[in-house]
Amino acid sequence: MQNPIVADDFLLESDVARDLYHTYAAGAPIIDYHCHLPPAQLANDHSFKNLTDVWLRGDHYKWRAMRANGIPEDGITGSASDREKHRNWAATLPYTMRNPLYHWSHLELDRYFGVSDLLGPDNADAVYDRCTEQLQQPDFSVRSLVKRMNVKVICTTDDPTDDLAHHRAIREDPFGCQVLPGFRPDKAILIAAPGYTDYLDRLGEVADIDIRTYDDLVDALRSRMEYFHELGCRISDHGLNELCDTEYTDKEIRSIFSQIRSGMAVGSIEAEQFQTALLVELCKEYHRLGWTQQFHLGALRNNNDRILRKLGADAGVDSIGDFLQARGLARLLNTLDSSDQLTKTIVYNLNPADNEVIATMMGNFQDGSVAGKMQYGSAWWFLDQLDGMEKQINALSNMGLLSRFVGMLTDSRSFLSFPRHEYFRRLLCNMFGQDIERGLLPDDRKFIGGLIENICYTNAKNYFNFPA
Missing domain, CATH: 3.20.20.140 (Metal-dependent hydrolases)
Structure with missing residues (x-):
């Protein structure tokens, strides 16, 4: 779609x-x-280890939405793996329609990673792997992310x-x-x-x-x-x-x-x-x-x-x-x-x-x-x-x-x-x-x-x- x-x-x-x-x-x-x-x-020009690390960790906007969608806290901020936390967010995102997170999240995926697909449970792993692979590259460190957006x-x-x-x-x-x-x-x-x-x-x-x-x-x-x-x-x-x-x-x-x-x-x-x-x-x-x-x-x-x-x-x-x-x-x-x-x-x-x-x-x-x-x-x-x-x-x-x-x-x-x-x-x-x-x-x-x-x-x- x-x-x-x-x-x-x-x-x-x-x-x-x-x-x-x-x-x-x-x-x-x-x-x-x-x-x-x-x-x-x-x-330190920090590099993130995966998509969850850069996208979900510390983002209380997304945490709040996942709680409202019935995701247990362990799958948001707890001991669940980073991949599983991403899957929980991918399962939640389609239900954020008319919440600004729906727009922001898709803009973020596209503008930084070139992912133009709508995120959901069916493509959660593919998006996670694609973005995580890019985050391992030198031009995806935090300074590169800032420069990519023309921030002065x-x-x-x-x-x-x-x-x-x-x-x-x-x-x-x-x-x-x-x-x-x-x-x-x-x-x-x-x-x-x-x-x-x-x-x-x-x-x-x-x-x-x-x-x-x-x-x-x-x-x-x-x-x-x-x-x-x-x-x-x-x-x-x-x-x-x-x-x-x-x-x-x-x-x-x-x-x-x-x-x-x-x-x-x-x-x-x-x-x-x-x-x-x-x-x-x-x-x-x-x-x-x-x-x-x-x-x-x-x-x-x-x-x-x-x-x-x-x-x-x-x-x-x-x-x-x-x-x-x-x-x-x-x-x-x-x-x-x-x-x-x-x-x-x-x-x-x-x-x-x-x-x-x-x-x-x-x-x-x-x-x-x-x-x-x-x-x-x-x-x-x-x-x-x-x-x-x-x-x-x-x-x-x-x-x-x-x-x-x-x-x-x-x-x-x-x-x-x-x-x-x-x-x-x-x-x-x-x-x-x-x-x-x-x-x-x-x-x-x-x-x-x-x-x-x-x-x-x-x-x-x-x-x-x-x-x-």
Whole structure:
């Protein structure tokens, strides 16, 4: 059976859309400014032993689908052989129709391995063997996979305690794609989390600061930001349930920190106060350094204790949360704007009910200093599919300037995820094509094509100030 997903005109429903995509979008390089790829594998130019190793290991999207399809955990993350795990995924994939995994998976098989057939139980072993054989070749190492997709910049997600040795190694052995660290200090902010004081000890050790007071903590984080900056970091990220709208005083924050450092528990209000205060301090430092700050808001994580105990975090048991976002976000942005310390900002929401909330909030703090300074971020996680991306694009178009959007990212742990940029680009061109066909936009291919090329690549290139 012909596989329409890998066809040249997949998702492109008009001649206009096809022209826009193939002329302006398809060949644009990729800047993947937020992902969770392991820097060690990029530094070592890792090679994967088989298809399961590169495609299923660590991919909680696929794990979640297999569980829903009745596959026991042993056949997903347990002791089953890699071939058997692949067979379980091949048996599941036909049942993912209308889930984005159905499109993503077939694009990944074709774009990397040239497998254009629909995957299912009947050809599972043949596909496994064909792809595994290719993975043994030198031009299928991780660096080759990245270059194959024309990726020019990758920003990883790194804790302040990371020594960034792998980033340093990549800098000393470049391969045509910049791999830059991203600063993710959530563990320093979430004061009520288990093991917080142990984390402070690790942070103090790498920063060479004995963290006894709140000011010591701020100094340690500032020191680590300087270190990250030296190695090319120009972007921070926070994955939080919500931004808190909680009043506090400097005296209260110092008292809260002293309390937790002495081994005492803190209450929920105190934790919110601390999160708010420390976040403001960090954001002021991002402004000083000229970084872009990102906020991923609204995930309700680790809901299944049984799987969390067995597999740890990021195991496919997270969901959309129904947190209140507007007031806390407004408070943070306004606090920073009032002192002229609001840096470039991208905010992503996980609950689609917040689309217009976030889109309108970002417009409140545009200041004319940078085109698109305040960004409503791309559709994220559970919203990273046709319907979710269209809704995000429409909300941004209605409330702001889609033309200044910095575009797509993978947010992925897999080196096979870069076709998600292609998926986004095809959808984007189709939406513009529909508007032109309906007479809602002029048929100015050159101008609109330029806008599309900007959204796919040039806007991000100009926005992030990545080191040359």
